[in-house]
Amino acid sequence: METVCAIEMRNITKRFGSVTANDHIDFSLNHGEILALLGENGSGKTTLMNMLAGIYFPDEGEIFVNGKPASIRSPKDAYDNRIGMIHQHYKLVDVFTAAENIVLGLHEGGKLNIKAANEKVRAICEKYGFDIDPTQKIYDMSVSQKQTVEIIKVLYRGADILILDEPTAVLTPQETDKLFAILRNMKADGKAIVIITHKLHEVMDLSDRVTVLRKGEYIGTVPTSDTSPQALTDMMVGRAVTLNIDRPRYEHPEQRLELQGVTCFDAEGVKKLDNVSFTALGGEILGIAGIAGSGQKELLEAIAGLYPISSGSILYSPEGKAPSNLVGKTPMQIKKAGVAMAFVPEDRLGMGLVGSMGMTGNMMLRSWRKGKGIFVNRKDPNALALQVWKDLEVVTPSTEFPVRRLSGGNVQKVLVGREIASSPSVLMTAYAVRGLDINTSYTIYNLMTEQKMRGTAVLFVGEDLDVLLELCDRILVLCGGKVSGIVDARTASKEEIGLLMTHIGGKEEA
Amino acid sequence: MTAFIALIIAAITYGTPLLFGTLGEILTEKSGNLNLGVEGIMFMGGAIGLGGVFYYEKAVTTPNGILAVIIGMVCAFIAGAIASLIFSFLTITLRANQNVTGLALSIFGTGIGQFIGEYMRIREGGYITISNTLKGFFINSPFPQALRDIPYIGNILFGNSIFFYLGILLAVVLFLYLGRSRSGLHLRSVGESPATADAAGINVTRYKYLATIIGGGISSIGGMVYITTIAGCVWNHEGLSGVGWLAVALVIFCLWRPLNAIWGSVLFGALMILYLRLALPFIPTQLYKILPYVVTVIVLIFSSMRNNKEKQPPASLGLSYFREDR
Numbered sequence: 106m107e108t109v110c111a112i113e114m115r116n117i118t119k120r121f122g123s124v125t126a127n128d129h130i131d132f133s134l135n136h137g138e139i140l141a142l143l144g145e146n147g148s149g150k151t152t153l154m155n156m157l158a159g160i161y162f163p164d165e166g167e168i169f170v171n172g173k174p175a176s177i178r179s180p181k182d183a184y185d186n187r188i189g190m191i192h193q194h195y196k197l198v199d200v201f202t203a204a205e206n207i208v209l210g211l212h213e214g215g216k217l218n219i220k221a222a223n224e225k226v227r228a229i230c231e232k233y234g235f236d237i238d239p240t241q242k243i244y245d246m247s248v249s250q251k252q253t254v255e256i257i258k259v260l261y262r263g264a265d266i267l268i269l270d271e272p273t274a275v276l277t278p279q280e281t282d283k284l285f286a287i288l289r290n291m292k293a294d295g296k297a298i299v300i301i302t303h304k305l306h307e308v309m310d311l312s313d314r315v316t317v318l319r320k321g322e323y324i325g326t327v328p329t330s331d332t333s334p335q336a337l338t339d340m341m342v343g344r345a346v347t348l349n350i351d352r353p354r355y356e357h358p359e360q361r362l363e364l365q366g367v368t369c370f371d372a373e374g375v376k377k378l379d380n381v382s383f384t385a386l387g388g389e390i391l392g393i394a395g396i397a398g399s400g401q402k403e404l405l406e407a408i409a410g411l412y413p414i415s416s417g418s419i420l421y422s423p424e425g426k427a428p429s430n431l432v433g434k435t436p437m438q439i440k441k442a443g444v445a446m447a448f449v450p451e452d453r454l455g456m457g458l459v460g461s462m463g464m465t466g467n468m469m470l471r472s473w474r475k476g477k478g479i480f481v482n483r484k485d486p487n488a489l490a491l492q493v494w495k496d497l498e499v500v501t502p503s504t505e506f507p508v509r510r511l512s513g514g515n516v517q518k519v520l521v522g523r524e525i526a527s528s529p530s531v532l533m534t535a536y537a538v539r540g541l542d543i544n545t546s547y548t549i550y551n552l553m554t555e556q557k558m559r560g561t562a563v564l565f566v567g568e569d570l571d572v573l574l575e576l577c578d579r580i581l582v583l584c585g586g587k588v589s590g591i592v593d594a595r596t597a598s599k600e601e602i603g604l605l606m607t608h609i610g611g612k613e614e615a
Numbered sequence: 616m617t618a619f620i621a622l623i624i625a626a627i628t629y630g631t632p633l634l635f636g637t638l639g640e641i642l643t644e645k646s647g648n649l650n651l652g653v654e655g656i657m658f659m660g661g662a663i664g665l666g667g668v669f670y671y672e673k674a675v676t677t678p679n680g681i682l683a684v685i686i687g688m689v690c691a692f693i694a695g696a697i698a699s700l701i702f703s704f705l706t707i708t709l710r711a712n713q714n715v716t717g718l719a720l721s722i723f724g725t726g727i728g729q730f731i732g733e734y735m736r737i738r739e740g741g742y743i744t745i746s747n748t749l750k751g752f753f754i755n756s757p758f759p760q761a762l763r764d765i766p767y768i769g770n771i772l773f774g775n776s777i778f779f780y781l782g783i784l785l786a787v788v789l790f791l792y793l794g795r796s797r798s799g800l801h802l803r804s805v806g807e808s809p810a811t812a813d814a815a816g817i818n819v820t821r822y823k824y825l826a827t828i829i830g831g832g833i834s835s836i837g838g839m840v841y842i843t844t845i846a847g848c849v850w851n852h853e854g855l856s857g858v859g860w861l862a863v864a865l866v867i868f869c870l871w872r873p874l875n876a877i878w879g880s881v882l883f884g885a886l887m888i889l890y891l892r893l894a895l896p897f898i899p900t901q902l903y904k905i906l907p908y909v910v911t912v913i914v915l916i917f918s919s920m921r922n923n924k925e926k927q928p929p930a931s932l933g934l935s936y937f938r939e940d941r
Contacts, residue, residue: 160814179816180813180814180815180816181816184816192814196808196810196811196814196815197808197811198803198804198807198808198811198812199807199808199924199930200807200924200925200927200930201800201803201804201807205800206811208797208800209800209801209804209811209812209815209817210801210804210812210815210816210817211797211815212797216796216797217795217796217797217800242924244924
């Protein structure tokens with residue numbers, strides 16, 4: 106049976122200045138299939154799909170939708186071609202209801218009839234098994250609900266070609282399963298689905314075919330059933346890399362940090378940390394898992410002295426010294442004592458780096474108090490910047506180049522490199538590999554392990570459970586500000602952690 | 616009792632220019648544009664609106680009152696729309712900083728307004744005003760005497776200038792537009808999250824331009840209303856000062872809701888004239904005059920303390936939008 110491709114892209118090229126993001130790429134998608142678009146960060150996956158969604162316009166090449174040539178110049182053109190894209194960063198208006206967001210930008214029959222829209226949204230929910238109240242405001246919703254709204258938005262517009270950009274990045278394993286079930290429903294309904302991802306197990310789990318891009322080039326398309334994670338990784342990175350993270354054991358772990366019943370409230374009086382107690386050992390990596398916003402950020406900030414603690418104590422025992430309580434000390438004192446924090450927020454710059462300054466300037470943020478006289482010492486920070494530049498292979502024209510204009514991975518290298526350079530005895534990182542490609546991620550993992558083998562206590566807040574399980578010695582799971590459980594990473598399973606993330610103690614609520 | 620009724624009527628008179636200024640600025644701010652140039656826009660509206668009526672009366676032998684009112688409003692609207700067009704071009708197309716541009720427009724508009732007003736005044740022999748018959752159409756109530764004779768409430772409800780009723784009508788129209796219409800939903804989304812609106816296929820630039828220009832025009836009418844009703848249709852280069860700033864404050868006070876603007880502007884009108892009506896000898900008038908600003912500060916404190924998502928300014932207020940910015 107000869108079928109017409111839902112989408113066919115031929116010889117697509119897109120350049121941004123001197124950078125070629127997509128270099129003569131061919132791509133095809135059939136109705137009733139789920140296609141995984143696989144590639145490392147910066148391989149051009151999102152750029153390619155953005156050309157279908159009307160965000161970018163290709164410099165060269167042709168796009169065919171259902172066999173007919175199409176010119177997609179705006180998101181509206183994309184919808185007219187029944188193409189809908191769910192972006193990684195949700196485009197929703199916070200103060201609007203779900204239904205208001207869904208009908209935004211539509212011109213169906215002049216007058217705005219929100220009641221009819223609510224009904225239509227409910228009908229879509231019923232058909233595919235979504236669980237959303239159309240009258241609920243977005244700011245009251247969880248991340249996965251927001252994603253659902255985005256998906257319904259696309260379906261409401263009658264799209265039958267759906268593109269999802271890293272849909273599982275913010276979901277728990279359970280939410281991911283639910284999403285996959287819905288995507289399979291849609292596939293059965295004849296819709297064509299592309300998911301952009303770099304998680305191999307999702308590709309294997311969900312997709313029918315895989316298209317792999319590498320550094321803006323088309324590598325190939327294979328049926329999922331004929332391939333293996335190892336083969337896909339080889340296609341993705343171009344050479345074989347071991348999937349296993351090296352995890353040596355440190356000989357003499359000793360107690361470094363002990364939290365006892367730490368409780369914190371935010372400005373509105375909401376409990377952010379609830380009676381958190383645990384011990385972090387020097388020479389181990391303690392992973393911290395949890396759904397976004399379960400108190401990870403507050404926990405690190407409380408230890409660093411940036412977040413007010415209402416009760417509890419944090420005992421810090423540096424090598425060979427008596428323990429002291431960190432509660433009540435200023436962040437500067439805590440830093441001096443050897444507790445370093447590298448927090449990579451969503452926007453990557455926020456805390457820790459000044460975007461408009463170069464690497465040297467950012468290194469100085471840690472050392473400007475040192476030295477005498479009224480002038481700062483620029484020499485040592487510059488040497489440090491050069492060292493980080495060399496050791497971590499930061500791609501930047503010079504150490505004075507504003508870090509804001511570096512790519513995300515390089516920004517993270519600068520941040521992590523600086524924190525490690527102060528040779529801390531407690532190193533805290535949050536989302537250190539967020540949005541990094543595999544190779545850079547491994548550089549960071551190795552740095553963490555190196556620190557651990559020096560006897561540092563490493564606290565690693567991460568999102569990817571696979572990585573946490575491979576990298577850490579123990580994993581602490583937070584759920585709603587409480588310690589839901591601490592598991593041995595060498596023996597725990599992902600399902601176990603997933604349950605702990607959603608239910609205190611991992612028990613289903615009765 | 617009579618004194619109280621007189622206070623309310625005076626408050627409505629002083630509040631009416633504020634009502635236009637505020638409604639215009641609400642429309643502008645709902646598109647995410649913070650136009651601080653309202654003060655300048657109202658000056659231009661005052662000078663050009665009055666000038667339009669003055670030259671209309673001069674040009675025809677038997678001037679029509681209703682037409683004069685319309686001419687005044689149209690002239691003021693056009694003046695404000697042009698001023699806002701400059702603001703829009705600078706902030707939307709060239710993406711200049713809105714605060715700086717707004718302040719510049721404030722100074723520029725005040726200067727232009729005074730220049731035009733003074734130029735007309737000196738050219739026309741030192742005095743710009745319109746005839747008493749025509750003034751009546753601007754100042755007096757459009758309702759029959761019988762309605763106004765109802766005890767107590769008659770004068771409060773029916774004794775105000777036509778502009779107050781037009782202002783209420785405008786507020787209701789604006790409320791329905793923003794809350795109920797599709798285009799209003801689109802406009803609000805532009806002010807909240809232009810990237811979202813853009814991705815939904817809404818023309819962000821067009822909505823921002825139109826809302827800012829129409830909003831500026833409406834604000835500008837407020838300046839004309841001030842000159843024709845409060846300043847007695849006489850050009851006075853000091854008359855308007857401060858009204859535009861009050862309108863900007865009132866937008867915050869109303870929490871960006873047009874219906875709140877109706878009672879808010881009357882309240883602010885009362886605060887503006889309290890020093891005339893309730894003067895206590897031991898309190899200097901200057902202290903009275905800061906009352907509206909004090910109230911705004913208090914409201915700001917309370918509204919930010921409560922941290923209610925529904926009572927916040929449009930989320931992208933004051934930010935320029937650039938599609939490729941990430």
